[in-house]
Amino acid sequence: MNPENLKKLVEVQMPFGKYKGRFIADLPGNYLNWFAAKGFPEGSLGQLLALMHELDHNGLKYLLEPLRKKES
Template sequence: MLPDKEFLIKLAHTKMPFGQYKDRYLIDLPEHYMVFYHRKGFPKGQLGLMMAQVYELKINGLEYLVRKIKKEYPK
């Protein structure tokens, strides 16, 4: 299932709420960090869904799409 437009807009503007990369946009988290969570398990809820999506985008080289959305739909 593909993420919907509103989900991607929200993902583009969501920041990491905790940890080493607190306050960094999810799309800007390092790939190794996303791989770590992919192995460990993403958090429950909306944040986990977003992080899983970012993981998929990063491993497929598509993070530029979220950056484009972020510019086209400012907060």
């Protein structure tokens, strides 16, 4: 896991779909589960979504809180 990708989760917004404009870190678990079942997009967006899915699925979203505070 690239630590820089954790920071991107609180900086990068979803570029399309129902949650367009929402930060990747703020996407709901059921949406991430849907991508996991259907397949993540290619490229860096897919990698970020897959990482967020793992964090959400394993109850590790709290790891992003210190990164959010730095952005404020």
